[in-house]
Amino acid sequence: MKNTVLALALSAALAACSAPPPSAPGMDLKAIAAVTPQAASSDAGSRWDGVIEAAQQADLTAQTAGRVASVAVDVNDRVAAGQVLLRLTGVEQRAGAEAARAQAAAARAQAVEAEATYRRFAGLAQQQYVSEQQLDQALAARNAAQAAARAAEANVAQAMQQADYTQVRAPYAGVVAQRLVEPGESVSPGQPLLRVFNPGRFRIQVQVPQGVAAALRAAPQADITLADGRVLAASEVIVYPGADADAHSVTVRVQLPADAGALMPGQVASVRFPAGGAGAGAVWLPQSALWQRGELTGVYVLGKDRLLLRQVRVGERRGDRVEVLSGLAKGERVAADPVRAAQALAEFRAAQER
Structure with a gap:
């Protein structure tokens, strides 16, 4: 049913375009140049x-702000995993780390003092020298001091990490593909510095x-x-x-x-791709052998004494060749010039009508 509809559509298109009839028996086809469809080889179409x-490729970006102090590598250099490739000045980062360590030391001292105060109040409470409320207040102060000490230690770790970011290291052994900054340049977080690949x-x-x-x-x-x-x-x-x-x-x-x-x-x-060539039955033709009207594509097939316009379905186009997925078989002869074939059909029909 689908083929019938396609044939009717092709015939209607031919009539609308005032083209010659799709088939004409009894013609002398010697004057029409022909090409033979070629089946796809193991290489063709694949x-x-x-x-x-x-x-594996990594764009190394700045994770902290600073000025480039030195770049130890250049393009095409081989690097080892963990090797320092670039250094930032890191004055602010180191100062921040020192400040965080000092604050952590103070917080630890306060936590120790709060612990001692709580233990003293606990002993006095057993002898009823202090009230339960005072003991609860000492306990709350101890817990708060311990939490502050833990927060200060976390700040130290964060500050030290920021200081460590001033040294850009290779994530794995590889080769430097690009060097994007030079010493003296100011960089901000997220700015690309180097590119390395495995x-x-x-x-x-x-x-x-x-x-x-x-x-x-x-x-x-x-x-x-x-x-x-x-x-x-x-x-x-x-x-x-x-x-x-x-x-x-x-x-x-x-x-x-x-x-x-x-x-x-x-x-x-x-x-x-050995298995990725043309599909079963697919052949290749010069693109110049195709007859096209709108969305319809056909070829003029040369028979023994007949010239037949047949619709085909095409696939890939590679240079001056096109893949014919259906409508044409290997070994059939096709008019190399569809315009000349159409003229020959028109001349043959006119001669028959005289």
Whole structure:
């Protein structure tokens, strides 16, 4: 039923556009140049260009305000985990830490005094030298002093952490990708300072049609061709569960092996999915062989003595080639120039009417 509706729509479009009839038997087709659809090879329709990115990359930002005192590394330097990469002046932070320690010492002394006062009142209360109210007040004062001492200790930890933020350390062993500040510059919390990445973990993300994604879920394998010509087998292929509603594509993440060698983020590579080629029955044609009217797409198929305009469904477009998903089989001959084929049909029909 669906094919009948499509055929009627195509016929109506042809009539509306004053095009020649979709089929004409008895024609001499020798003068019409033809092309033969090609089935997709293991490479066709399954190779995608992408950009290498670090799977583990960190933008190191300032976590406290200050002035850059020194930067110990530069771009391409290798760093160890925990290594100090940059220092801030930190005068205010160190002063704040000293003040917090002094306040904590005072709070501890007050807590000790309050504890002693409470114990003394507790002994006097047993001999009824002080009232229950006075004992309760001493207990409350002791508890308040102990809470103040704990709060002061927390302030010390916070102040020391702020002082520690003046030293920016590498979160893991890696390579410096970017140096964004120089000594003498003032920085504020959240400002980017350095970028580092793990040189042993790289990946590529590409967008593929939904049909290709379905094939990859069944056979998640990929080969990566690097700019220097090396071909590597992917250590992992992950097909994202959702699709882009606008582009009708699915993101596929390809993990490069750990022994991929010297790579840098931003390099271009080509990814081939053995199972992600064209779908069953799909063939490829030059885009110039397509006949299009609005949303309808067709080709002129050359038979023994017949020229037939047939509707097809197309998929990807790659350069001057287009993927034909249905409506055409491998081995059928198609007019290379649909305009010339339409003219030939019109001339043949006019000759028959004389």
